[in-house]
Amino acid sequence: MDKRILEMMKELTEVPGVVGDESKVRKVMENHIKPYADEIHQDQLGSLIAVKNGNVQGPKIMITAHLDEVGFMVSDITDDGFIKFIPLGGWWSQVLLAQRVHIAAEDRLITGVIGSKPPHILSNEERNKVVQIKDMFVDIGASSREEALSFGVKPGDTIAPICPFTVMDNPKLLMAKAWDNRLGCAIAVEVLKRLQDKQHENIVYGVATVQEEVGIRGAKTAVNMINPDISFAIDVGIAGDVPGVNRNEARGVIGKGPQVVLYDSSMVPHKKLREFVVETAEELNLPFQYEALTAGGTDAGNTHLHGNGVPSLAFTIPTRYIHSHASIIHSDDFENTVELFVNLIEKLTSETVESLIK
Incomplete structure (x- = not known):
């Protein structure tokens, strides 16, 4: 191409x-x-x-x-600095955990990750349960709501997935x-x-x-x-x-x-x-x-x-x-x-x- x-x-x-x-x-x-x-x-x-x-x-x-x-919108920031979000467009919650995202703050993109529990501490019941989007959060490295706000994040900001454009080993297949x-x-x-x-x-x-x-x-x-x-x-x-x-x-x-x-x-x-x-x-x-x-x-x-x-x-x-x-x-x-x-x-x-x- x-x-x-x-x-x-x-x-x-x-x-x-x-x-x-x-x-x-x-x-x-x-x-x-x-x-x-x-x-x-x-x-x-x-x-x-x-x-x-x-x-x-x-x-x-x-x-x-x-x-x-499709993406998400910041709906709330918890007291300990984690970002709650709602979906914009259709998502299946199973594709989200541990994925990197960008939050579009006013003047820059803030990188975060959708948090997930390590398998070591999951109960058998949790292993077989799909986590709902309403129970998920984005970790941007903030230790408090005030610190998250100081980074520039605020309710209403949009959240987009991260994936670099990639020409695959078969050069006719393109991932993004x-x-x-x-x-x-x-x-x-x-x-x-x-x-x-x-x-x-x-x-x-x-x-x-x-x-x-x-x-x-x-x-x-x-x-x-x-x-x-x-x-x-x-x-x-x-x-x-x-x-x-x-x-x-x-x-x-x-x-x-x-x-x-x-x-x-x-x-x-x-x-x-x-x-x-x-x-x-x-x-x-x-x-x-x-x-x-x-x-x-x-x-x-x-x-x-x-x-x-x-x-x-x-x-x-x-x-x-x-x-x-x-x-x-x-x-x-x-x-x-x-x-x-x-x-x-x-x-x-x-x-x-x-x-x-x-």
Whole structure:
């Protein structure tokens, strides 16, 4: 994979950007997408909107990916200096104990660890019991509430996982935190870049939304600014190609292409748009997979309900171990998703969009 793309991925994934505290990652996203955009805007909730003009009278094509990552918020500081927290987004408590975190204080990141008991002192009952998040704490090395406050920590600060961006021994496999959904953000940047030398009939909006993990909120405000004709959402999906997961739970395989979402709890996709995408992928011999989820949703869950309705479709990229400190993707899925989107935009015209809506 191109060194430039790897450096972009490293910057996007390593910066903290928990729900409601996306300003730092939004700045990184803006730095990377601005060279390829004709305009940059921001809605009042904090979503970033990059505009790439083909034909300024053409259809408005909205591509969304969310900036925010799952994390936590400081809810209290104990008298002896430990940090209590609440989750922002969906977490399984079993993945948390003894993991390192960053608390985003006002002017710096404070490193801590989610405390855990050594196995030597666990009773048999404790060994078989899942610790609840409400019973966990972060140790930042403070000996009192006053000392923790003097470090700069305060209630309301956000807490993000720590995981360095890592190219694995198989160089096509990339490990990082926050692939959900900095991967989609990186795809949006690369799509706008590759449209630089392409002729197309659309106004393309690369949108990095906020607060997706707590109810796809940023997409709801961003779509109001854009009023698109077509909406695509890019997010991560669940890879089922690991021990302990069967095909009925998750169908995705990393490296086998993006997943066209047939159904999720937030949206039934626009059928003609889905067929148009599948036909395009097949014409190009680009790999793709299908996904259907009874739980979860994407930005398209809100964009498709805008105004009189917006034909929408969601894509997910199979990702191992989402909503944890470290996830793994396959770089081929990134490349094939970018290639598919560039070709879709080249094929979309006013006539095509009108035929999809009828």
